[in-house]
Amino acid sequence: MAETDSADFNADPIEASEFSYRELASDAPAASAALASETALAISYNGINQAVMMVSPGNLEDFIRGFSLTNEIVTGPEQIYDISITAGEESHTAEVEIASRNFWALKNSRRQMAGTTGCGICGVEAIDQALPQLVALEASPLPALALFSELRQKVNAAQQVARSSGALHAALYLDDSGKVVLCREDIGRHNALDKLIGAMLHQQVDSQSGMVVMTSRCSLELIHKAVRAKIATLVTLSAPTALTVQWARRYRLNLIHVPHHSPPRVYSPAP
Template sequence: MMKKLPQQDDETGEIPPVVVPVKLRELCFDGTELDRLDFLAEEVPVALVYNGISHAVMMASPADLEDFARGFSLSEGIVEQAAEIRDVEILAHEKGIELKIDLAPESFWRLKERRRTIAGRTGCGLCGLDSLEAVARDLPKVGGGMKIGLAAIEKALSALPPAQVYNAQAHALHAAAYADAQGDLLLVREDVGRHNALDKLAGAIAVARIDPASGFCLITSRCSVEMVQKAVIAGFPMLVSVSAPTRMAAKVAEEAGITLLALARADSALCLTHPHRIAL
């Protein structure tokens, strides 16, 4: 359960809004100038602290932070299941936000095994890895998964832009969403970092006790290898990206058994791996 924010000794002690209004001057190419009110996405340092040990600092949007703590812990292999996290406390400081994560004793050794120091840029998925071997992660094989019809994929893609409430204001946030086999969106998470958005989605699914194999995942960002790795660890049998994948992302998707669709549009999508889950 998320705890309420206590009173802080610093200047703020409050979580900032995800988007903030700002006054801007629009410079038109015909030489005219207009004063206007617009919105910018907030981006704050978020420190993940496990049992008192600072593990990572990521630049992220200040929303759905408990989901982020759980999803990051799962995707980074610090915990194997969400139940190993006993509590998440969110503390707002003047310089950023601290997520104090209480791990069960039996899972604390994973933190010592995988501990690293990350100064994470926005959504930087591989920052802090100390060897080439660490990039090539041992991933579980994705099995099962329902057959998903093209109409369901089209339905979910059409529903995603209106569901991006923060991006509609600031135009600077990525989204990761989960849809059921009928194409209905069940969960949507947004963040300035594409990896953060997917971590938040994985955390939300774990808390909601939704079987990830009963639907599919959609992302609005480019599909790099880290996004495929996180999707596989989260248990999604299918990943649909509106942008193009990298060659390594497609290779990892093929090896892990996940169905990868890319350049998904209202009228088409490219299927790169494991098309057996697509019901034509």
Template sequence: MSDVQFDTPILPTRPCRVRRVSADGARDHEDLLATEVPVALVFNGLSHVVMMCSPLDLDDFALGFSLSEGIVGRREEIFSIETVERAAGIELHLELASARFSALKERRRQLTGRTGCGLCGVESLQQAIRPVGHVGQTLQLAPGALGRALAELETGQTLAMETGCTHAAAWCAPDGSVVAVREDVGRHVAFDKLIGARAQADWGAGFALLSSRASYELVHKAAAVGIELLAAMSAPTALAVELAQASGLTLAAFVRKQRYGLYSHPARVPDSAPQH
């Protein structure tokens, strides 16, 4: 099997010839495909993890992943981020504060060789379910905010409109207006990109809207960085709901323009139905 090699520079999309077949016959077209690239996060020279990503907003991803996974507690603990393109993918080199890097090395040492539950090398299921603190209690949405956010997100997914194959994460103001959108082939990566962008901007109060389902990992990332409300277009998992309830986070799912479900802490969202 030959190794996959990427062109330089690595672009978010690439053209592809496709034969489309329907009841009307077969025709050749040129499609745009979303690029999926291995991205390695390297902390102080130590390779930590490789993720499959869309090659855009990677500085946001590096910062957001570091924050949501507890590698750093604030962005000032990352001194620099350097992007290095290789033939087989991209490396993101981060220089951490020495105390944070020492803690990361200790965590890696404790995980080495442990395969008890088969998840990330942790020793037990209790270690797999990582605790988080309580989020704040200051957010209050305007009536119709979730529906407005969904409508704006649908028009703000540039990469998805071109390729039809990426997830999106949006930061939305309390009235539902979309402040920023990050996209990626991976839903976790899209959310990490949004978390990283938020850590560098003064967007003020608001909530996160995801184009995907709401899994435990996504709720955990939201709670870890103090997001009070997470909204998802698809279903939540049972563990995601449990974590949202325990952390004080409002979890909305099956979000549509005129309906949604509130699975935890509904007081941040008005009871009245969205008005259109």
């Protein structure tokens, strides 16, 4: 099995719950299976509600750090002063204290969004959010081909919860030697990446070294998050779209696809 040992490999792992089932049109006895957990997470900043989303209930502080950064609520971990999470029966609430300047910027952004309700510019605002202007990365060298040896086996070994329950995406950070250092899992691929980014921020991982691997397809929002987090290299196990390749090249993000039975394909930088 590929080596994945680390001091913090998947802290606070997601718990899976056992549920019984019967096979349809079968006389087989009842059996049971582990299913991934899911919870509603409500996030407020300095007492003001901001977002509610469905996530997997593990590594929630990492998720909040990553979500705050990739949604441009903060620009660095030092602007998050405190995170307090309360668990309910089917939901979690997170009270996040951020720096005053970030909070005022957030409030101003909320007022601008509210002011466009019902007017003709709403569509333009939504497009601006979907296709934002980003700050281009510094060009970074591509990882060596040898680092992709047994990559899928490493990913499978790292997905501790998905092995038993399925239904989970994973985002992993591999260092310059190809060793899995961090793995975060979630029902949503964007959530998994936010959790990983949050963990990298908290542990002061150099995002310009190593590579981030996603088990999911490469959506445009993953490109946004990777560039905002200053990740040098993003690797996906499913093919990217044309638009994601264009954006990766535009913002100098190394983008690599690893097919099942072919060598890694470098889409960005352009060949």
